[in-house]
Amino acid sequence: MKHFSHRPFFYLAAPVLAVSLLSACSSTDDEVPYEESPVEQLYNDGHNALLAGEYEVAAQKFDEVERQHPYSVWATKSQLMAAFAYYENEKYDEAVIALDRFIQLHPSNKDVPYATYLKGLSYYEQISDVGRDQLMTDQAQKTFRELIKRFPTSKYARDARLKLDLTVDHLAGKEMEIGRYYTSRNQCIAALNRFKSVVEKYQTTTHVPEALHRMIECYIQLGLEDEAKRTAAVLGHNFPGSEWYIDTYQIVERKRLKDKEDPSWYWPFEKKDTLELLEEQDGVKAEEERLEGEEDLLPVKKESSWWKVWE
Numbered sequence: 001m002k003h004f005s006h007r008p009f010f011y012l013a014a015p016v017l018a019v020s021l022l023s024a025c026s027s028t029d030d031e032v033p034y035e036e037s038p039v040e041q042l043y044n045d046g047h048n049a050l051l052a053g054e055y056e057v058a059a060q061k062f063d064e065v066e067r068q069h070p071y072s073v074w075a076t077k078s079q080l081m082a083a084f085a086y087y088e089n090e091k092y093d094e095a096v097i098a099l100d101r102f103i104q105l106h107p108s109n110k111d112v113p114y115a116t117y118l119k120g121l122s123y124y125e126q127i128s129d130v131g132r133d134q135l136m137t138d139q140a141q142k143t144f145r146e147l148i149k150r151f152p153t154s155k156y157a158r159d160a161r162l163k164l165d166l167t168v169d170h171l172a173g174k175e176m177e178i179g180r181y182y183t184s185r186n187q188c189i190a191a192l193n194r195f196k197s198v199v200e201k202y203q204t205t206t207h208v209p210e211a212l213h214r215m216i217e218c219y220i221q222l223g224l225e226d227e228a229k230r231t232a233a234v235l236g237h238n239f240p241g242s243e244w245y246i247d248t249y250q251i252v253e254r255k256r257l258k259d260k261e262d263p264s265w266y267w268p269f270e271k272k273d274t275l276e277l278l279e280e281q282d283g284v285k286a287e288e289e290r291l292e293g294e295e296d297l298l299p300v301k302k303e304s305s306w307w308k309v310w311e
Helices: 039-051 055-068 073-088 092-105 112-124 135-150 157-184 188-201 208-221 225-238 243-253 274-297
Strands: none
Touching: 039 055, 039 073, 055 073, 073 092, 073 112, 092 112, 112 135, 112 157, 135 157, 157 188, 157 208, 188 208, 208 225, 208 243, 225 243
């Protein structure tokens, strides 16, 4: 949630610095007059625009503070305020650029922890759903980790840790999405590798129980019953009350404990759930074994010689 605590206005006028007159040209070569304003007026105009929700105007005013009065005490503060205005206006790229510049120019400033936090938020707000590229998630992670490492006692570090956990969960969700996709294509080995990655790299996320269950499904489809049972034991030990463990128990023990559910979209075997499919497979195997046993009991038919042409 976006939040910023504004500090009081400045009431003491700063001395106006002499600057050379600048001009800008439009596409019609008409000169736009440059108007220099006192630093306190520019800053207060930006602050008022920020409070009114006019973020683009606010950013322009704060940028003008630095441009017209680069050596004033308010130029540094205006850099950070302009970045915040860009952030509030959802112009996250501009916000990141402004914040990087602030951090590089003022590495020892007391507001660097906040600038780093706001930079992380600028990436965090751009995190898309798990079905899309996760570049912003990676950038948010790196920035929040940098904040926690450099300023562990900062008041922003606590929220950064919470958001860092969410970014990790999001990346795990991306792996699960890819794994499910491979499952929908019946590519069990590729899917298994993705689910293993979630268990090994994202152990603290909410996706682990499902990842373990999907691993078990893959093992069973690959005929690796012992691996399936070992993984089921891990799931049962760590998540005994999970719905995923109940599903796992059903397919490992071949016992239905709850009503049949419609398979998920990524389940590739028509309208049959895992347990029903396995029961059918077990039935086919049992029938094949029965037929093989009956064949062993039949008398062996003596084959005719290759040269014999009559029955």
